[in-house]
Amino acid sequence: MNVKDKVVMITGAARGIGRTAVQLFLAAGAKVAMCDINEEQLQATRGDLDPEGARPLLAVPLNVADRASVDAAVKTVTAAWGRIDVLVNNAGITRDAMLHKLAEEDFDRVISVNLKGVFNCTQAVVPVMSAQKSGAIINTSSIVGVYGNVGQTNYAAAKAGLIGMTKTWAKELGRHGITVNAVAPGFTMTEMLATVPEKVLDGVRNNTPLKRLGAPEDIGNAYLFLGSKEASFITGQVLGVDGGLVL
Ligand code: CAA
Ligand code: NAI
Numbered sequence: 001m002n003v004k005d006k007v008v009m010i011t012g013a014a015r016g017i018g019r020t021a022v023q024l025f026l027a028a029g030a031k032v033a034m035c036d037i038n039e040e041q042l043q044a045t046r047g048d049l050d051p052e053g054a055r056p057l058l059a060v061p062l063n064v065a066d067r068a069s070v071d072a073a074v075k076t077v078t079a080a081w082g083r084i085d086v087l088v089n090n091a092g093i094t095r096d097a098m099l100h101k102l103a104e105e106d107f108d109r110v111i112s113v114n115l116k117g118v119f120n121c122t123q124a125v126v127p128v129m130s131a132q133k134s135g136a137i138i139n140t141s142s143i144v145g146v147y148g149n150v151g152q153t154n155y156a157a158a159k160a161g162l163i164g165m166t167k168t169w170a171k172e173l174g175r176h177g178i179t180v181n182a183v184a185p186g187f188t189m190t191e192m193l194a195t196v197p198e199k200v201l202d203g204v205r206n207n208t209p210l211k212r213l214g215a216p217e218d219i220g221n222a223y224l225f226l227g228s229k230e231a232s233f234i235t236g237q238v239l240g241v242d243g244g245l246v247l
Helices: 016-027 039-049 067-081 104-132 143-147 153-176 191-195 198-207 216-227
Strands: 007-011 031-036 057-061 086-089 135-140 178-185 238-241
Touching: 007 016, 007 067, 007 104, 016 031, 016 039, 016 086, 016 216, 031 039, 031 067, 039 057, 057 067, 067 104, 086 104, 086 216, 104 135, 104 153, 104 178, 135 153, 135 216, 143 153, 143 178, 143 238, 153 178, 178 216, 216 238
Parallel strands: 007 031, 007 086, 031 057, 086 135, 135 178, 178 238
Antiparallel strands: none
């Protein structure tokens, strides 16, 4: 998959799926801006992935829910490399609770990071891509946005909302040479699963045709494909990467 010399901005890149995506894009010859709200983890990951400081890798502090922070991050990336070819809107959080116990602030927080954060980053990056007349935007949805999940009112709303934004932006931005797609991962082995009861994960494994949870590489490789030259005629799609769970 050809992403050589592309400038790739990945949010939520300090750990989990985002961190793995950074490794995959770097290995394929891209220049990567890894962005995250957790500065300590961000610097630690940068040190792990590039101990000599010799690779085309930038660590950029970013809170996707804060528009000023987003604008500053985009400025940092364009000041360094002059363009942005791929934006991976990967940052996300959970605040799970049954509907009757869900606090308003937990509803609002998940919407502001998982939904508005994607709006903020995309709106800030699109002028750069429009000027280039090319770009790829990849939004991380979830199987939960497609078929719901017990205890995830806020998260399901955000991840389903992302799918609507993906299709809308594909229609608006195609004329500027920009593709917009979503990836809908199934349950994937990262720290995000730490709060999920083992009983629930067993149920997921049993109901998955491929009989396993996802690995971060499964999702990172989907990002790599959708960000590559080979995917340049694909837009407005939701790519399920879930071992067949949603079938
Ligand atoms: N699927 C099916 N049943 C579920 C369930 C799920 N995902 N989550 C909870 N339940 C069931 C429980 O087994 C329990 O059933 P019983 O009454 O028969 O035992 C019932 O719902 C109530 O659950 P709790 O007793 O745990 O209720 P609680 O109020 O203490 O906690 C909860 C509620 C916080 C939602 C907790 O159950 C929980 O964390 N569930 C997991 C939610 C989940 O799947 N989150 C995914 C996080 S990872 C992610 O979001 C990434 C992604 O995109 C997939
Ligand atoms: P993770 O919790 O391991 O990593 C998320 C990263 O996002 C963290 O480094 C965190 O600091 C960062 N982040 C959180 N809030 C932020 C903010 N406001 N601004 C910038 N960065 C922020 O999660 P994981 O599993 O790697 O998830 C990545 C994406 O994949 C998320 O959007 C998640 O919703 C989605 N997803 C995950 C699944 C899973 O089972 N792990 C399944 C389906 C979707």
